[in-house]
Amino acid sequence: MEKEQGMTDYYGGCDIGSATGKAVILDATGAIVASVIIDREIDPQETAILSLDKACAEVDGLDGCASLTYMIGTGYGRNEVPGANENVSEITCHATGAHHCNNGIRTIIDIGGQDVKAISVNDDGTVREFAMNDKCAAGTGRFFEAMARTFKMSLEEFSELSLRARKPIPVTAQCSVFAETEVISLLAKKHAPEEVAAGIQVAVAKRVFSLTRRVGLQPLATLTGGCAKNAGLVKALEKLLREKIVPLSINPQLMGALGAAIIARRKGSNSKKVRPERHYVKLISSE
């Protein structure tokens, strides 16, 4: 679709994860004008459309996401983002997003819904090295969801509970199935819930620690992905890594989408390429 003269350029990034869909829209100056996080739908394409539509609705003068000058899809569903000019790996996007927030960041730990990644970043925000665990649920957002369910709590309550512990009880957590059994058994034995919860945070932090060692921990380190909001995990990680986890100025769960939007702006403003509208298939009616 040809853009009308005088219209502002907007750039989109859409990160389709296993648990949530995220979208970020930047204006021509690079300022964030919209950002959304939604729970995922079964169909990743539907998640992408819902998150993009919601983000576009926040921007005055943006007539739907078909009007974005350039858009990049990322995340595990990156091939399913309708209308995206291209897709980029979430590793690159998280690195770009985090570097944008703080250009001193050299190590990123991304704990998402279904995988954990450690990313080593160059001075310019490009990826130097990465390691990931996508074979095992232990240590991912899904694991925390299961653990919070065991405590009959929300994730926020679970995180707060773990912060109250004085002496965490060791939990194996080599496998999320066994960890859950172990936790139930510890709670049944009347161990203090906060200490069991803190034990879970430490167990996950240990797994993340070994992954981070693989890429070589360099300060500054930060945490991205949904689990970055888990203060108990941040505390356990800082203790194990002996390194402060630097908080980001922008919601860390949005890093993938933000990075995608930044790359979209770089590419879009260089090429002025018109987005392929034909790829944009509206799957759901805009009621």
Place this chain on the structure above:
Amino acid sequence: MKVSVNERGMVSRISDSAMRATYQAGNWMKLGLFGIRNGPVATLADLKKYPWMRNIFQSGKLLHTMTGTRTGPYAKANAIVISDIVTSILDMIRDMKKNPDTLVLHEDLVPPEILYGMGLTPWMTEFLGLALPLVNNTSMEPYIDAAENDGIPPDICSLVKSTIGLVLRNELPKPRAIVSSNMPCDGGMSSYTLIEKQLGVPIFRLDIPFDFYNERAITYFVGELKRMIAWLEETTPGRMDWDRMREVCEERNRFVELEVELWDLVRQKPAPMAGEPIYLSHLIYGICNPGRQRGTRMMERVIECAKELQKKGAGAIPNEKYRVVLWNPPTVVFPDLFVWAEQAYGVSMVMDMLTYNRHPFIDTSSPDSMLRGMAQVIMQGPMARHTRGPAENFFGDLFNLYEQFDLDMIWMAGHIGCKNTQALNGMLREKCRERNIPLLIIDYDLSDTRVVSPDDIRRQIEQFMETVMKAERLDGKGAGND
């Protein structure tokens, strides 16, 4: 008369198709002749006794995979190598059937040259586990299952499990004797106890010294080889004929000379040869069937193809962007890995771990000098020197060839079942980081696609190429869209 670019393209396409058809027909003819010479009834009985033989009839698929999208002399070199694999396997089966009295199963680090020198019929026990996944990447799964169902721990190397499964299912020929060694790994070494018991044949175990950089080790190992020869003379009808041994070693030296010439060629940029003609040719004639005239002829023809490309200033792959070494055993369950990587990113695989070794030429002046050379070949060869330490052997070779071949990155085939090399991965990461060498450790299993599928291997490579190498896709496909 001027020929347009389009016409030239059409002519080369027709010529490539004709070449493929010729080799395909040649392979079918070999299979047909094998069936006729063996006799149809005997062939049917063999297929029943050795069900793995059915996979050989799928070799046409392998030829298509390796040459279908490749062109010119590079495609031809691939066809030559595939054709030789078919011949080699058929010859092995023929010899095994023809000479059951002289058949000796040998472990992959026991030199078959000595067995040839003694007039014996060698059969590398691990050969099927390495060769069959190339034509059918699920071919080893029934054998792996058989081994696991019989109590073999699931987490040991799948090549070992495949071999054990073949033995447990009585699908390996019964030999006159077995020769094994204490290399390359504990899993491999201990599997021979089971193989010995299951087959009920005598076994000789070569003791290969760990600390081999000294005269004492060489003398000791030469003594071991002499002990093995004496044992084989006692146990089998084989008799050492030093003149025959010399012929084998000299032929082996000629092959090595040609191989070194090929290495010199591929050091150029763009590399006029890459991929399978480098690593599969070594696998068949450097490791499984060394000292064969046919191997030397094959290598001459591969070099001819490389030189043809070199003359034109062309690379084996039309758009060489990256040069890579594949370290550790090759990903045989994903045989078209490099066909894909060449087209997707312009990756030229110019060297691999099994091919790259110290290659001391064997001094054929006396029986002792031959055994001495043989001892050095084994002790300082790949796997032996890499997996038994010190770790410097592993890194030294890798970084040496990284420089020599002017590589852009290292792909470590991180075979999940290989405890020895898994243990080195952490150090490898650190050392590559120090040297600023991009490193990809590919999680995969040598013989079992159920552990990591080819799609998953591809995904790992895509992520690395995109994020670390910042590579553009050359085939216009997005990641995950193959």
